[in-house]
Amino acid sequence: MADQTFQNVVNGELVAAASGATYDVEDPTTGEVYAAAPLSDAEDVDRAYAAADRAFETWGETTPQERMTALLGIADALDRRSEEFVRVESRDTGKPLGLTATEELPVGVDHFRFFAGAARLLEGKSAGEYMADHTSWIRREPIGVIGQVTPWNYPLMMMIWKIAPALAAGNTIVLKPSDTTPATSVLLAELAQEFLPPGVLNVVCGDRDTGRRLVEHPTPQMVSITGSVRAGMEVAGAAAADLKKVHLELGGKAPVVVFDDADVERAAAAIAEAGYFNAGQDCTAATRVLVAPGVHDEFVAALTEAARGTRTGLPDDEDVLYGALNNADQLARVSGMVDRLPDHATLQTGGARQGERGYFYEPTVVSGLRQDDEQVQTEIFGPVITVQRFSDEAEALRWANGTKYGLSSSVWTADHARALRMSKRLDFGVVWINTHIPFVSEMPHGGFKHSGYGKDLSAYSLEDYTRVKHVMSYHGE
Template sequence: MTEFGNVIDGVLCGSSGDGSDLVEPRTGTAYGRAPLSRAPEVDAAFAAATRAFETWRRTTPGERQAALLAVAAEIEQRRDEFVAAECRDTGKFPGLFETEELLPVTDQIRFFAGAARLLEGRAAGEYVGAHTSMVRREPLGVIAQIAPWNYPFMTAVWKIAPAVAAGNTVVFKPDEATPASAILLAEVCAKHLPPGVVNVVCGDRETGSLLSSHRDAAMVALTGSVRAGSAVARAADLRPVHLELGGNAPVLVFADADVARCAELVADAAFYNAGQDCTAPARVLVHEDVHDELVAALAAEAAHRIAAGPGREGGYAPLISQVQLDRVAGLVERRGSAEVVAGGQVEEGPGFYYQPTVVRGAGQKDELVQEETFGPVLTVQPFATEREAVALANDVRHGLAASVWTREAGRAMRVVADLDFGITWVNTHVTTAAEMPHGGFKETGGGKDLSLYGLEAYTRIKHVMVAWA
């Protein structure tokens, strides 16, 4: 059994609490143990981060840039270690993880390294006679950060890189099921950043509660469920929170869309990482004229992956745990009169595999439509008019991502304007860019990752006024 530890003040260390087993989703067997950190470890991490902040906050953006560029370079040099760590914890395919996550993430670190030198503010000026006003952007302090299990490495970078680039220090908690890549990242950071700038404490919900309520946390940032976001917001009390809380993304397909291309790209996005993605397509809303054609095309895409087999490139990846497998299977089993046209089965054998699934005929108020499945499941619903399509898309509590498929530019712009989602794609889905914000509306929360907006989220604004005499 591999033993993992926390990284506090630049040193790998153990915990005074119990440990938890780490289970490989591909096999369902335990391979290691990680700490369940409690108050002593959390307090030590915050103390280290607080000490480090007094120096790190006064470094220049250029100095922070150089450190982050060195981190990115070492991640690329040690990519095989990161691939092995992440894929063992999550069951992802190594080749896809490297190309779709690790390499883009190193680019995102480099983006934040450069963006640290480009923070913007109003020009200094005289808004009161004989007084000059200016705006300072300053780091907040020690940031408590909590990550989910679906994208452990990517989420760690999306949180740590902008916070550190802005001059903050971090106490970061990975999900208890997937700590390996975050620990490895912290070890790399410890080589290129001063001790205490990046601290990782492993643990469960109790550990997360200790982070969220800690007196030394200047902000609490979470990517996770609505339930977890509500708990964090309560624990943070009046301190700022940065929340990204889930998706249930609609896909609006109009009659003039390229159905074959749409089916291919939507299936790729929906079934990647077993659908455990807050921006993954979940609800396909298609014009009645091409409804049957698209259902058949999506079913064929699912069948192709099922035929390739579980755990194989070209096939499909496992869900993270037995709990998640049971949850996804239960949602499909309780579908009522809706019809499963592809998949819909738990895979026999080791691991937590659920077949890529397409369901037609679900009603708008059905649980399968209203709840975020977070599994490899697509529902398909018909619509007759543009207004109906938008109404169906918006009629859920989440507001993270959506996509529109049409060849008509005017329609695309009308629909994008009416959709209540923070990310809206046209004729594509899940494509990201470091320069563009990632975040949503409604119960998804208002936090933005990536882009200058993601960097600014970890700063505070101070007005300075100087009298001339």
């Protein structure tokens, strides 16, 4: 039974779906319904895009200083209400309260503040006479109305990654959150109305059909999605029919390459944390480890010990590293991947659902896998770390690059030259050396191959939400 009802945010107002239809939202720690959200249809998407289109006429003309002020206002308000957002995010996702408060909310506030400043520092070629009697210069302009779709693994953070650069560049937005995690998206959009004109930021809740309508709608000039490879391909195909610009941050299968001169104990502890954080529901999670033969057995033992010392449980338990998987389908997916392990693989620890209530899964380590195994080639998106033994650097590199993904990777070694060689040759948008998973606002995040294209964070993300115009003036006699 739902004890609260979310609403859409359209043209600065909280509104129900035009049809009055809703769907159930579950608490992943119990599997029980706790809220209802609007099941938006074509009419709701039309209204949201109409509002964004009208708002762009004025928001697109604002100065960088005005947009900066608005984003700083949102950041300060989010900071003041951080405890409320932590509670709401935790209820929607099952995340630990403590880690959400320390690892997500402050970072999200910082992202808003970064893009507030970046709005005033857009760059282009200097004006000049590239042809006699003609002066040319570059204008960077907002694209217009943007359609955005966010995932369920980091609903608040991924919303910030999308809306902050888009708003900083002068665009207006219609955003659809995942159907399983609408709560903080609606709450943040509601908060933002104090600082933005009506229609600049709109949120419509709904299912996959709602998202399809949002992408296929003729109004947006660009669509941006963070999600699965399948979803990204569908979005790219739909956008191509209307020649929309597309920004995709999709799946990952990060290789974590541990050489025999690495600090094994430190690496195992750090990789366990980076692999199990958020229940491994992270496209950059450290869940595919390649280990040199000289330290393989020692590393597997250390990683297994770290896994056994990792706890999952309820959000208010201060000793847990991660909470429940997001939904029943995801629990079934993770369970199925482990249940289908080939005979040559060894389950070192874990490998089962934890408890009978909610969607909890044990921290799991699997060794002995081969490069063509399903569990190596396919994103599991759960608290499962696999380990492979490589023979030499060439094989490590070949295996690391040997998947369809290209989002992130890491190298663990004391050899500086080797680290530089690997960082050059790894075909991934992010390479960490002797660490895994930290992000900063100033540096870009985005992948290659089936992990998509376009950048989140940094000035590169801001540029993605702009268009470049060449202006030339003749001044001859």
